[in-house]
Amino acid sequence: MVLTSLRLFFPILLAVICLGCTQPIGTADGLYSYKQPSSDGIGKVYMGREISQVMGHQGAYWLERPSREAEERPDMAVDALGLSPTDTVADIGAGTGYMSFRMARKVSDGQVLAVDLQPEMVELLAAARDEQGITNVQTVQAEEDNPHLPSAQVDLVLMVDAYHEFEAPREVMTGIVDALRPGGRVVLAEYRAENPLIMIKRLHKMSEKQVKKEMAAVGLTWVKTDERLPQQHLLFFEKAA
Numbered sequence: 001m002v003l004t005s006l007r008l009f010f011p012i013l014l015a016v017i018c019l020g021c022t023q024p025i026g027t028a029d030g031l032y033s034y035k036q037p038s039s040d041g042i043g044k045v046y047m048g049r050e051i052s053q054v055m056g057h058q059g060a061y062w063l064e065r066p067s068r069e070a071e072e073r074p075d076m077a078v079d080a081l082g083l084s085p086t087d088t089v090a091d092i093g094a095g096t097g098y099m100s101f102r103m104a105r106k107v108s109d110g111q112v113l114a115v116d117l118q119p120e121m122v123e124l125l126a127a128a129r130d131e132q133g134i135t136n137v138q139t140v141q142a143e144e145d146n147p148h149l150p151s152a153q154v155d156l157v158l159m160v161d162a163y164h165e166f167e168a169p170r171e172v173m174t175g176i177v178d179a180l181r182p183g184g185r186v187v188l189a190e191y192r193a194e195n196p197l198i199m200i201k202r203l204h205k206m207s208e209k210q211v212k213k214e215m216a217a218v219g220l221t222w223v224k225t226d227e228r229l230p231q232q233h234l235l236f237f238e239k240a241a
């Protein structure tokens, strides 16, 4: 009786102890490991960084808050991209289209591929696009590990406040690199993790060093870091020509 109880109890005890451990998993060449999730994380670790939770579509109004203009200076961010009118650009994790629509004005003879994981966000974006009569923004439904972009057709990929929450960053970035034309650019806007006074949840910020490490892992070359925005790094990378 005692022996039977021990046999049952012991594996459960082991499992509970191991919940707090970091264990490698079998995807993407063992690149990921798991830990006990932080309050704003999913417990999955990539290159030393715990991936954050996805911002749910229920919070979409937050992306359109009036104070965002002053906090993030989105027009200044789009100016920094140096887009040409004929460019094809992709906005990955496009949300409600806050950045997609601003880029659409700059690529009047090109197009914006507005990509998001949440079907509700894609629907919100499409509705806002149609209401505003914008004709050069195309929505794309992503999967967690696939941005579903066409191969070798994109001049610039923008990710604003989004990359840190990709559940499969290596796979998504591999898709992005494939979608870029030779010499194409990737730009990330991420809240500065180096500054503790920036009041954003820990895992929703990224350091310049960490972003550079993760982009180098998919073969992208760092070009520059632009610090003109009040709270976010703008990090520029390039695919080999």
Ligand SMILES: C[S@@+](CC[C@H](N)C(=O)[O-])C[C@H]1O[C@@H](n2cnc3c(N)ncnc32)[C@H](O)[C@@H]1O
Pocket (backbone or CB within 6 Å): 054, 055, 063, 092, 093, 094, 095, 096, 097, 098, 099, 115, 116, 117, 118, 121, 142, 143, 144, 145, 146, 147, 159, 160, 161, 162, 165, 166, 167, 168, 172
């Ligand atoms: C914090 S919101 C930012 C939205 C937008 N970039 C902006 O600045 O307004 C992050 C968005 O990334 C999306 N997202 C998360 N993981 C994704 C993935 N693997 N592929 C595409 N979109 C993703 C979420 O659904 C969410 O809409």
